[in-house]
Amino acid sequence: MSRRKKKHDEEHIDESWLIPYADLLTLLLALFIVLYAISSVDAKKFQALSRALNEEFQGGTSIFDFPSPMSEREMENLDKKSIEVKTSENAEEDQKKLAEELRKKLDQEELAAIQQKVNTYIMEKQLSDRLETxxxxxxxxxxxxxNVLFHSGSATILPEDYxxxxxxxxxxxxxxxxxxxISGHTDNxxxxxxxxxxNWELSVMRSINFMKILLQNKQLDPQMFSAKGFGEFQPVASxxxxxxxARNRRVEILITPRSSSQNQ
Known part of the structure; x- marks a missing residue:
């Protein structure tokens, strides 16, 4: 009887180790699920998970908290360098803006000097009723x-006005x-x-013919000139x-700023 009982005990293997093993597998599975979830969520979900695990394990430095490898002094120096670089960039940008404003101011002064020269010519020739700037x-x-340059309805410049x-x-x-x-304009x-x-065709031909006479002056560069016609569509008076x-029937000469000349 005792021999049979002993044999039965030998046949029955102790399986108590399966319980912790199953728990370990369950924990590993949960870990892989968490890692997979972390890899596919955004930063907000990542931070929420980090806080939850920290609270669960009663504080401490979380494995999800990545401390900076630099010291506080190194961080301060880095911040100072960033500020210096930004300040330098701002200063360079301010200098460019200042230089551009100065260039525009000088350009306007040069145009004002040209205007004074034209106005003096108008006064000397007593053409104030025909020319204006x-x-x-x-x-x-x-x-x-x-009426300084053309007969009514004509695009041919009058010989006496050459x-x-x-x-x-x-x-x-x-x-x-x-x-x-050079732009040509008419009344309505x-x-x-x-x-x-x-009137459009008339205005175009007037500006072209006027430009041709101007360019007989060999000191002028034809590449710097262009002609337009606006017909009656840009009146300056009723x-x-x-x-x-009479004011709307006119030819205009626009001398552009140098910035416009460079862009074109």
């Missing part, structure tokens, strides 16, 4: 009434040269002749009066 951010604008155009061309000689835009009365189908229509 204005200075703005777009440049120096010289406006010439069409001298005026030649003298104006002398005023446009600059070193270094600037971009100059429809054109009624066989040469032009619209077309309801005779005086307003």
């Amino acid at each position: 204005s200075l703005s951010g777009e440049g120096l604008l010289v406006s010439i009434r069409d 001298k005026i155009v030649g003298e104006i061309s002398d005023l446009l000689v600059m070193d270094p040269p600037r971009n100059i835009i 009365v429809p054109i009624q002749n066989s040469n032009f189908g619209s 077309n309801e009066t005779v005086e307003g229509k």
Whole structure:
């Protein structure tokens, strides 16, 4: 009887070790799930998990807290260097802005000197009722009434006005040269002749013919000139009066700032 009992005990193996082993596998599985979750969540979820584990294990330095490898002094020095670099960049940017503002100011002063020269010419030739100037951010604008240069409805410059155009061309000689835009304008009365189908065509041809006469001055660079025609679409006065229509029929010379000349 005792021999049979002993044999039965030998056949029965102690399986108590399976319990901690199963617990260990469960913990490993949970760890892998946590690691996988961490790899696919955003920073906010990561921080929330870190706080939860810290609270669970009653404080201490969490394995998710990555301390800086630099000392506080090194961090302070790094901050100072960052501030110095930023300050240097700001100073360089301020210098560029200051230089640009100074350049624009000098450019406007040069245009003002050209305007004074043109105004002196207008006074000497007693052309104040036919020519006028204005200075703005777009440049120096010289406006010439069409009755100085053309017969009504014509784009051919009057022979007696060739001298005026030649003298104006002398005023446009600059070193270094600037971009100059010639534009033609009309009133709103429809054109009624066989040469032009619209005021637009008339205004374009007037600006081109005027520019051709200017460029007979060999001191001017043709590359710096361009011509435009606006028809009746950019009036400077009301077309309801005779005086307003006379002001709208004009050729304009725009002497541009050097910044515009460089960009073009």
